[in-house]
Amino acid sequence: MHAALLEIADDCLVLGHRLSEWCGHAPMLEEDLALPNMALDLIGTARVLYDHAGTLEGQGRGENDLAYFRGERDFVNCLLVERPNGDFAQTMLRQLYFAAFMEPYWRAAMDSTDPVVAGAAGKAVKEVAYHVRHAGEWVIRLGDGTEESARRMRRAVDALHRYTGELFESSPAAAAAEAAGMLPKRAEMRGDWDRVIGMVFAEAGLDLPQDAYMQTGGRQGIHSEGLGHMLADMQSVARAHPGAVW
């Protein structure tokens, strides 16, 4: 069961780290706080899940071992969350795509047979609900903003939409955890996701790609080039000073 938890933990950690890369670089001070706020929400969720996954695995691995001492091929996050930040439009669309999936996912996970998962879900569902709202408002304003912002938003859709199909796919590990009632069935989030994305896109004046090719592979550890660079950066301190504490 721990393998299924790792998938969600990796999603949260990788996206959290991507968002943290904006810290000090956001287009305005207000977003320079908003983006790391969301990053910390996600990293907090990842910590709970790593800790629990390590316990269930029973090999003595803790959250730091799982976050900092696994290689790229061992990470089982979906491809969407590892996509580079790009511009602000791409970062916000990536956030909306992911959060619009996680909000119904965590809501359903509050009924998990695993009390740790249910507890993490109860906290995370409020956080991702805000992520949907915040990212959604930006997608609407950029899509329905100036000629330049609308062009960038359309470019973000072109760059990211192909990674959304993987959100709804359950790996064998996830399917086992879903059958046991530990995690919700990913495919069942489709209706909620389509509704939220449809509403935001309609207000933003964006066209939803039809019959787009969907790229997958993250759950098998087949990642895009960017993840290795990101992990090298994220893991460098922990690997240079194993076991170091503040």
Added chain:
Amino acid sequence: MTETPLWEVFIRPRNGLAHKHVGSLHAADSRLALQAARDVYTRRGEGNSIWVVPSAAITASDPDHADEMFDPTGDKVYRHPTFYEIPEDVGHM
């Protein structure tokens, strides 16, 4: 972002207390201003309600008129309850 309007932020720390001015921020409109206020000013559990007001909507007193606005109250000590002595017979008020 020089054209982004300025907003004043008011936060109520608890039910029953008044909203208190905590600072300002830039945002394109009121909905984003509320979100920015949440992200900038309530990261440590500072409150449970937020108001945002366009800074341009606030009419402020002129510092140059402070003398005539505020000094006249300086010698009216009888406006403070501590000015009055309460007779013993009144007891505890």
